[in-house]
Amino acid sequence: MLLRLLTLCLALMLPSLAHAQTLEELVARLPDGNFNDRAEVVNQIAATGDPRALAVLEALLEGDLEERNADGRIVIVTGSRSNQVATDVLTGEDLGAVARRSTTSIRVNNGLRRSIRSAMGVMTLRDPDPARRLAAAEAALRAPDAEQVEALAAAMAAEQVASIRQAQALAHAAAVLASDAETEAKLAAVAVVGEAPALVVQATLNAYRNVEDPALAEAVADTIADAERRQAMWGQAQNLWFGLSLGSVLLLAAIGLAITFGVMGVINLAHGELVMLGAYTTYVVQQWLRTNAPEYFGWSLAIAVPLAFLFVGAVGVAIERGIVRHLYGRPLETLLATWGVSLILQQAVRTAFGPTNREVGTPDWMSGAFQLGEMTVTWPRVAIVIFSLTVFFGLLLAMRYSAFGLQMRAVTQNRPMAANLGIRTGRVDALTFGLGAGIAGLAGVALSQIDNVSPNLGQGYIIDSFLVVVFGGVGNLWGTLAAAMGLGIANKFLEPWAGAVLGKILILIFIILFIQKRPRGLFPQRGRAAEG
């Protein structure tokens, strides 16, 4: 009788004892009982807060957790069927190869898997690694679960990092909304969610638009409307940014033309193909690095920039000396001859590299994006905006302050006088054309990052860049800048309501009409030089 009583007491004490159990004891109990018992043990493992617990649950979830038949040790078994290796799940001790039948796997079913995932979610909320804590909070936000309310609240209380606490607060609010909490608690949760980015607000609150509680429904509707207003505002900012980014692409493509056409008055229809050669230079540099020095791949663009400038510049000098030189003063003939050059360059590249798109990679440091308010900004775009402005201002400074820039301006303004003063005008012409071509090459390096590198790359830009130069006013670099940015932004603001193609058509029509009205562009050159 006494013995029975004792047993009863022990049995009553067991559950309380179970809470105090260590991870070692709990893990040892995993193989016992049915799936429901196992789920109970899983929850207890998660509740220990032991840092090693996550690895145990992960292995269990994957079906890698097995019991060694000889001594009942719980091990993780990995490797192929014929070559299995076991490690101790708690100590991580390598136990070497094990025979296939010397261990018994701890089986899991779908119900148990759900329990394990839920337990892991709660655990990772308090993981020592901040990145995993953040990921767990974001996962909890995506799939709000009323049962996680307490776990999230506890995690928030313990959290030290502000940004993670914010994410947890958001997930907590979402979980509260999903639970059957009081209206006040839910209203507070709606207010918390309202602080989040507009897309999150919509995704989280849309489901509660039609709740029965009128106060709550109103709060939800207000918050969503508020978020939509915010989103519309940021949408404008996004358009502006896209416009600036398109504008810098146009600027890059047009700036070399602003030199050859604007300063020298040479219509270079091969300009687009020079851009294309710059892009292919990038491709060749990257191919060479891939085979010979893959560890320097991150430098590929830095290497391609000077190479493209020099190579395409040299091609430009060759075109000037070979063809354009003979056609000065005959702009329409120049136009035709350079069109011929463009066809030959296109076909040459097609013959050498094939007609298909070539893949040009983006170095790691330039890929990715960051969040600014409600909009996503990708790094390649940022890089292109900075790059094109750098090229623009570099060119402006070179024209104004370098000796070559001075000679160039002298030759453009008064060729015979410049020649009389000892400037070798032929050399200046060749170098000016080369400079314009070199800048086209730089544009090619940048465009290789955002466009398909194919022999037709240049054709897409030639008309646009001519229009930019003409619109801005020939011979005026600032005009080119204003025209490129203005057209880029106008294009992106037209796109949402007119569509991409129609927007482009409207811009073209606008420029055609504008040139009719002001044939010399936005910022015309004045004085005798303007009478071409």
Next chain:
Amino acid sequence: MRKLIDLRMGLFLAALFLVTVLAPVASTLQAGSTFAMPSYLIPLLGKYLCYALLAVALDLCWGYAGILSLGHGAFFALGGYAMGMHLMREIGARGVYANPELPDFMVFLGWDELPWFWYGFSSFPFAAVMALLVPGLLAFVFGWFAFRSRVSGVYLSIITQALTFALLLAFFRNEMGFGGNNGLTDFRDVLGFSLSAPSTRIALFVLTAISLAACLLIAKAITVSKAGKVLVAVRDAESRTRFMGYRVESYSVFVFTVSAMMAGLAGALYVPQVGIINPGEFAPANSIEIVVWVALGGRGTLVGAAIGALVVVALKSWLTATFPDLWLFALGGLFILVTLALPNGLLGLLDRFKPRRAKPAQEATA
């Protein structure tokens, strides 16, 4: 009369007449006979003559008035579309969807009624008038704005190029109602005659040849008239002509419009012989290619432009069939060669061999 038909014009018209008579005869001969010509050559020749007509149109405004239009392909394509629309309507209920009211592509797009601008195109005379009127009107409006604000030279070239580019983008859109990027095709017959019948093809070919001859003569008549002299003056010294009291823009608009209508006519004749018209015809590259025909043949010679077109197009047909990779090299080289070595084209080369008739080399001050 001597002014209208000089030696070159006479020779060219005579040659054209011979081909127009002999080619159809040769194509109807039994295969195996010495002079037999495969019948597929008839529409091909007809296509070439359309290009020649287009080149004459461009030469009229570039060679004589100094208006280098890089958008003549657009006028050509508009004329082609007008004719294509009529041919589409004539298919009637024989299309894939057997809809008596709507062309196939509209049924495919799920439209339930004909857009307003398709009204009237079931009538051939209406379509024929439109093929001339639409390009003419566009050229008139465009030219009126451009020449009145004294847009000339390279600027004009660039905005005509922008014009054809804008039209290219527009016609690619399905919503425009012109068949999107597939364009208009699958034509059956014209005025009740089957387009695949040899007799219809011969008739179209002869009609094209007559149109070419007529346009050559009209263009020549314009250039030898007083207005033609003024045009040449505009080309060579625009400001001076203006200061002498001529309204430069009226002359320019006139010649630009006539030229565009000729281009439209060429397009309208082209479509039934080729059997398709699509937005690709608006591509800026096509328009620039027309310029090289004129430049190769000899700018400002009319006959030369026609010859240049025939030579380049024949070369293109041969090269793209035998050495497809070489074609762009050849075309590009041609552009460079003509501008550097042959400023007056092939006919200018002929002049060089006849020293006693040689005039002082014409300065090309475009």
